[in-house]
Amino acid sequence: MKTINVGMVGYKFMGKAHSNALSRVGMFFDCPAQINKAVICGRDEEGVKKAAAKFGWQAYETKWQNLVSREDIDVIDITAPSDAHKAIAIAAAQNGKHIFCEKPLALNLDDAREMLAEARKAGIKHQIGFNYRFAPAVRLMKDIIDSGKIGTIRHLRASYLQDFIIDPEFPLVWRLRKEVCGSGSLGDLGAHFIDLARYLAGDFKSVTGMQKTFIKSRPLVENMTGLSASAREDAARGEVNVDDATAFVAEFQNGALGVFEATRFAQGHKNDLSIEINGDKGSLKFVFERMNEVQYFSADDEEGLQGFRLIQATEGVHPYMYAWWPAGHVIGYEHTFVHEMYEFMSAIVSGKAASPDFADGVECSRVIEAVELSSQRRAAVDIDSL
Numbered sequence: 001m002k003t004i005n006v007g008m009v010g011y012k013f014m015g016k017a018h019s020n021a022l023s024r025v026g027m028f029f030d031c032p033a034q035i036n037k038a039v040i041c042g043r044d045e046e047g048v049k050k051a052a053a054k055f056g057w058q059a060y061e062t063k064w065q066n067l068v069s070r071e072d073i074d075v076i077d078i079t080a081p082s083d084a085h086k087a088i089a090i091a092a093a094q095n096g097k098h099i100f101c102e103k104p105l106a107l108n109l110d111d112a113r114e115m116l117a118e119a120r121k122a123g124i125k126h127q128i129g130f131n132y133r134f135a136p137a138v139r140l141m142k143d144i145i146d147s148g149k150i151g152t153i154r155h156l157r158a159s160y161l162q163d164f165i166i167d168p169e170f171p172l173v174w175r176l177r178k179e180v181c182g183s184g185s186l187g188d189l190g191a192h193f194i195d196l197a198r199y200l201a202g203d204f205k206s207v208t209g210m211q212k213t214f215i216k217s218r219p220l221v222e223n224m225t226g227l228s229a230s231a232r233e234d235a236a237r238g239e240v241n242v243d244d245a246t247a248f249v250a251e252f253q254n255g256a257l258g259v260f261e262a263t264r265f266a267q268g269h270k271n272d273l274s275i276e277i278n279g280d281k282g283s284l285k286f287v288f289e290r291m292n293e294v295q296y297f298s299a300d301d302e303e304g305l306q307g308f309r310l311i312q313a314t315e316g317v318h319p320y321m322y323a324w325w326p327a328g329h330v331i332g333y334e335h336t337f338v339h340e341m342y343e344f345m346s347a348i349v350s351g352k353a354a355s356p357d358f359a360d361g362v363e364c365s366r367v368i369e370a371v372e373l374s375s376q377r378r379a380a381v382d383i384d385s386l
């Protein structure tokens with residue numbers, strides 16, 4: 001069996017999620033390759049050494065430039081923030097490495113396009129971390145839509161609500177600095193529902209958006225883990241230069257209408273990603289915090305007995321579930337990463353295109369940039385104009 005040697009950049013939130021996924025793939029799926037967690041890379045030697053030991057990596061590097069040129073590495077997995085994606089991905093492509101890159105693909109649309117062009121030129125496999133596509137319930141929705149059961153799609157509404165920065169004293173983490181993340185709630189949270197919308201309903205035609213930054217300055221961050229962070233009491237303050245919240249409406253190429261909202265100011269909502277699709281024959285709804293379930297309404301059901309049914313997408317017939325537990329033994333957030341890594345490794349071995357790939361990353365960045373422009377201009381923006 002082929003061995004795929006992975007080199008991963010970054011070792012915190014996504015670094016942990018990817019390390020776990022790379023370890024689990026071969027344990028649960030008939031993966032056509034042996035995945036070797038070869039080298040993990042981070043700038044702080046003490047930190048990366050500890051992460052290597054804890055997450056089970058064989059070796060570590062402190063410079064990604066060394067990692068991408070190592071002969072013994074086949075795949076570069078990028079889990080650093082957006083400002084690092086482009087340089088690492090382009091160098092990796094030029095060294096002939098396959099690339100898995102976290103979302104959003106880049107700081108902006110131009111950079112995303114450059115990454116795609118280099119990846120195509122190098123002929124390597126590339127995939128982007130839109131992990132919510134890999135929830136079995138989302139795959140089931142896609143199957144139901146493709147089968148024609150909900151008919152012509154008329155509406156799609158999606159929201160991604162969090163509440164972790166409501167406190168004005170929450171520190172200025174990298175997610176609030178445009179030069180590191182490119183975009184705020186829209187690029188961080190909205191990127192996921194933009195991708196899900198494209199996956200389930202097709203491409204966007206035009207958008208009309210509005211963005212808001214409620215808290216304009218925050219104390220400089222001292223420590224950060226996951227979405228938690230702290231600052232010193234006497235910390236200086238810095239400017240928040242991204243959106244705290246974004247709302248937009250959209251028209252799809254197929255004529256459907258979309259309504260979207262991304263915010264980190266929705267008190268009580270922790271990781272509340274929801275998407276609902278209404279067709280002329282039925283409706284579907286997915287709520288990530290109840291990720292094993294799909295709500296499905298069919299207008300074909302018997303009159304008088306119609307209503308939303310709750311499907312638990314945990315049976316062997318449901319996508320990916322054959323590999324896990326008996327029906328009703330639910331799965332969680334981390335499984336979406338296992339599924340995306342399984343697909344990526346399978347694409348490398350089979351030679352088929354990986355999906356979603358950098359082209360999907362570019363399309364997502366196109367919508368993000370169109371919403372930003374629309375918000376600045378206070379007017380609709382056609383996606384094809386970008």
Ligand SMILES: NC(=O)c1ccc[n+]([C@@H]2O[C@H](COP(=O)([O-])OP(=O)(O)OC[C@H]3O[C@@H](n4cnc5c(N)ncnc54)[C@H](O)[C@@H]3O)[C@@H](O)[C@H]2O)c1
Nearest residue numbers: 010011012013014015079080081082084102103104129131
């Ligand atoms: N798919 C998802 O659901 C999901 C969830 C969270 C974050 N993300 C994405 O993953 C990426 C990372 O987010 P995170 O939450 O893991 O961030 P994080 O702050 O928890 O971890 C980032 C890691 O990258 C390292 N890093 C930063 N710049 C670097 C550089 N120049 N060279 C080497 N290492 C560098 C940091 O030291 C850290 O180890 C972002 O693009 C983010 O949008 C995706």
